[in-house]
Amino acid sequence: MIEIKNLTKKYGNHTAVDNISMEIHDNEVLGFLGPNGAGKSTTMNMITGFLSATSGTVLVGGADILSDPLRARRQIGYLPEIPPLYKDLTAWEYLSFVHGLKRCPQNKKTHVQEIAQRVGISNILHRLIGNLSKGYQQRVGLAQALLGDPPILILDEPTVGLDPAQIVEIRDLIRELGQRHTVILSTHILPEAQLVCSRVVMIQNGRLAADGPAESLTGSPGRLCAEIRGAPEQVLSLLRAVRGVSDAWEDGEGRFLIQPEEGEDVREAVFYALAEARTPLVGLRDSQGTLEQAFLQIMTKGGSAEAGDAGHD
Amino acid sequence: MRAMIEILKKEVRQFFTTPMGYIICAVYAGLSSLYFYAANLNGMLVSLSYDFQFQATWLLVFLMPLLTMRLLAEERRMKTDQLLLTAPVTVGAVVLGKFLASMVIFFLCTSVNLLFCLVASLYSQQPLLGEFICCYTGFLLLGASLTAVDMLLSALTENPFVAAFSAIGVNVLLMVTRSLASSIRLEAGRFLMELVSVFTRFFNDFARGIFSIPSLFYYLSFSALFLFLTVLAVEKRRWG
Numbered sequence: 172m173i174e175i176k177n178l179t180k181k182y183g184n185h186t187a188v189d190n191i192s193m194e195i196h197d198n199e200v201l202g203f204l205g206p207n208g209a210g211k212s213t214t215m216n217m218i219t220g221f222l223s224a225t226s227g228t229v230l231v232g233g234a235d236i237l238s239d240p241l242r243a244r245r246q247i248g249y250l251p252e253i254p255p256l257y258k259d260l261t262a263w264e265y266l267s268f269v270h271g272l273k274r275c276p277q278n279k280k281t282h283v284q285e286i287a288q289r290v291g292i293s294n295i296l297h298r299l300i301g302n303l304s305k306g307y308q309q310r311v312g313l314a315q316a317l318l319g320d321p322p323i324l325i326l327d328e329p330t331v332g333l334d335p336a337q338i339v340e341i342r343d344l345i346r347e348l349g350q351r352h353t354v355i356l357s358t359h360i361l362p363e364a365q366l367v368c369s370r371v372v373m374i375q376n377g378r379l380a381a382d383g384p385a386e387s388l389t390g391s392p393g394r395l396c397a398e399i400r401g402a403p404e405q406v407l408s409l410l411r412a413v414r415g416v417s418d419a420w421e422d423g424e425g426r427f428l429i430q431p432e433e434g435e436d437v438r439e440a441v442f443y444a445l446a447e448a449r450t451p452l453v454g455l456r457d458s459q460g461t462l463e464q465a466f467l468q469i470m471t472k473g474g475s476a477e478a479g480d481a482g483h484d
Numbered sequence: 485m486r487a488m489i490e491i492l493k494k495e496v497r498q499f500f501t502t503p504m505g506y507i508i509c510a511v512y513a514g515l516s517s518l519y520f521y522a523a524n525l526n527g528m529l530v531s532l533s534y535d536f537q538f539q540a541t542w543l544l545v546f547l548m549p550l551l552t553m554r555l556l557a558e559e560r561r562m563k564t565d566q567l568l569l570t571a572p573v574t575v576g577a578v579v580l581g582k583f584l585a586s587m588v589i590f591f592l593c594t595s596v597n598l599l600f601c602l603v604a605s606l607y608s609q610q611p612l613l614g615e616f617i618c619c620y621t622g623f624l625l626l627g628a629s630l631t632a633v634d635m636l637l638s639a640l641t642e643n644p645f646v647a648a649f650s651a652i653g654v655n656v657l658l659m660v661t662r663s664l665a666s667s668i669r670l671e672a673g674r675f676l677m678e679l680v681s682v683f684t685r686f687f688n689d690f691a692r693g694i695f696s697i698p699s700l701f702y703y704l705s706f707s708a709l710f711l712f713l714t715v716l717a718v719e720k721r722r723w724g
Contacts, residue, residue: 182724219570223723245572255567257494259501271490272571315567 172197172323172353173218178227180213180377187213189377190227197322200349202368202385203357210377211357212252215327218355219249231323245273248321248352252328254312258301262292262311265300266318275319282318290314290344306337313344324348326356330363342367395429395438396422396458401450403427413437413444428458487573491581492588495555499589508550512543513596520600530608533691535600536619540626540686545659548627549651551589552634553644555582556718560642569722575715579635583711586631591624615693622690625703629682630655632710639717659683682706 173195180188188210195201203211216222218229220236220243229236234243257265266283275282287293290310295303300311309329316324329345330338345367348354358364364371365385373381399406403421410419410427415435422428431437438455445452499505519538524530556579559565568578601616634651641647662684665677677684685703689696 216566221566221570221722241572241574244570247570249566249570251563251566253563253566255562255564257498257562257564259498260494264497268490268494269567269571271493272487272568272573274486274572 172199172232173355174228174230175218176228176230178214178217178229179225180210180217180222181225187377188217188224191374191377191379192227193372193379193382195353195355197353198349198351199370200345200354200356200368202364202371203355203374204361204364204371205357205359205374205380207359209374211374212327213377214374215249215325215355215357216251219247219325220244221249221251245319246321246323248316248318248324250312250316250324250326250329252331254308255315256300256308256311259299261297261299262287262303262307262314263296265311266296266314269315269318273319277319286314286317289317291340306333309333309337309341313341317348322352324352324354326354328357328359330358330360338363394458395431395441396456397427397429397441397452398425398454399427399445399450399452401445401448405448406445406450409444409448409450410441413440415440485577487571488577488581488584491568491578492585495582495585496588498554499551499585505589508547509593512547512593515543516594516596516600520603524600524604525607530604530612532597532601532604532612532616533619533693535597536623537687537691539594539597540623540683540691541659544627544630545652545655547590547593548586548630548634548655549648551586551593552631552638552651553648554638555586555635556639556714557641557644557647560721561644565718569718575718579711579715579718583631583635583707586635587624587628590627590631594623594627597623618690618693618695621695622686622699625690625700626682626686629703629706629710630658632707632714633658636710636714636717639714662687 175191175193175195178188178191179186191214203214205211213222217224218231218236220229220240223237229243231243232246234246236243257268260268263283266287267279270277270279270283283296284293287296290313292307292310292314295307300308303311309332313326313329316326326345330341333341342363345354345356349367349369356367368385371381371383371385372379397410406427407419407421410416410429415431415437416429417432418430420428429437429441441455442452516535516539520535523534523538524532556565559568569575597616597620601612605612633654634647637651637654638644638647641650658680661677661680665674665681665684668674668677682703685696685699688694689699
């Protein structure tokens with residue numbers, strides 16, 4: 172659906188995006204993760220053709236975004252980081268304008284109403300956009316991207332600045348949209364990527380740091396996180412001696428991570444082993460290695476090859 | 485084409501959603517009526533050409549920057565250019581739509597002249613319509629040229645006020661060339677003055693009742709050139 176080849180953007184001597192290549196397939200919900208300033212927005216702006224690349228190409232449904240821009244852009248609905256809203260128009264006037272601007276073939280009235288229904292703004296269509304709350308403004312921005320039913324949606328930090336309830340609603344909406352559209356979304360909120368995306372790409376300093384299914388980046392399931400009172404070396408040797416434990420290590424915040432062997436439940440064994448040695452176990456929980464940890468690991472390593480490979484099988 | 489008309493409609497609508505649009509039109513109508521009253525009704529001298537000359541000298545220089553200041557600078561400032569430049573439309577259509585919107589507003593704003601023509605024809609012995617059409621056409625062409633120049637300035641900044649003030653400066657400069665032209669002896673200087681003779685051509689041809697075809701073409705190509713430069717200025721940001 173979207174093919175990105177050796178995409179590079181330079182501003183003078185500064186390289187904002189450095190030689191990124193990837194393919195995004197139909198009906199994939201791709202999460203773009205990275206710290207602020209990593210090059211997420213720049214990459215999205217190049218995919219949508221708002222910015223040109225210094226070198227490299229972007230093909231959208233086979234059409235080059237720079238040499239065949241109209242055909243490529245027609246397939247994309249784009250919600251930039253700051254929703255491009257005219258605050259002095261009503262939501263209805265604005266969406267009617269975008270409908271015409273994008274030359275949507277659908278009937279204007281019914282199509283705008285249908286989209287408004289989907290993003291939940293039917294009740295505020297006739298209010299001035301400038302008077303709407305941030306959450307509603309974000310939804311009007313999303314409605315704008317959905318107009319014309321483009322096969323690809325590109326959403327730049329769609330949940331930024333919303334309250335928790337609104338965030339949940341927008342995420343549900345995006346997940347639903349993922350069933351009919353190819354979605355690229357950027358975020359620096361990691362659980363969001365985990366919840367919404369089928370595939371996660373991490374960007375650091377303009378480079379691709381990792382690429383794979385969300386699960387592959389968060390470590391294997393069954394890993395335990397334990398809080399144990401005791402000297403770390405002693406605790407680790409105790410843990411490693413337990414049957415069924417393949418490895419154990421400290422996470423750097425005073426907790427211990429225990430990796431059991433495939434299919435083993437080691438919780439009871441760990442409890443007794445620690446009790447016998449009189450090193451109290453005060454907490455034990457399942458540690459689906461969070462994306463946060465994986466993220467920090469990858470970021471500090473400066474790119475991980477293993478995670479990169481995981482995505483391409 | 486459809487996208488261009490949508491942009492035109494949006495711009496006109498936006499201009500009249502704030503009181504600013506009405507205030508600009510009201511001030512324009514007020515000042516030009518004052519002159520019409522003083523010169524034509526009170527002075528018992530019916531010359532619609534004087535009205536247009538007054539408006540071209542004193543009002544146009546400020547009106548055009550007010551109409552164009554927001555057109556591209558505001559889009560950039562509010563980041564709404566991301567919508568326009570990623571929609572399946574060409575930059576040319578965007579620029580042309582905005583230009584035509586400005587011309588529509590310009591016409592609405594100066595349509596008070598139609599009223600002057602009507603009132604004056606009640607008092608005048610000779611028919612005025614020919615003179616009026618000639619003057620008004622030249623006036624609109626002059627306005628179109630200034631719009632194109634001022635739009636370019638709006639495309640070069642993201643601050644509408646910077647756009648407006650630099651546009652006033654450039655417009656005054658263009659007007660001053662009219663008085664300079666006669667005093668310049670150098671051949672090259674004259675040629676240069678001829679190139680930027682937007683005001684001169686209005687005063688020397690249309691305001692005197694001469695419907696000059698070369699001047700018509702001059703105005704059209706002058707506007708087209710600056711619209712093209714505006715498109716380049718917008719496109720250049722993509723490559724920046």
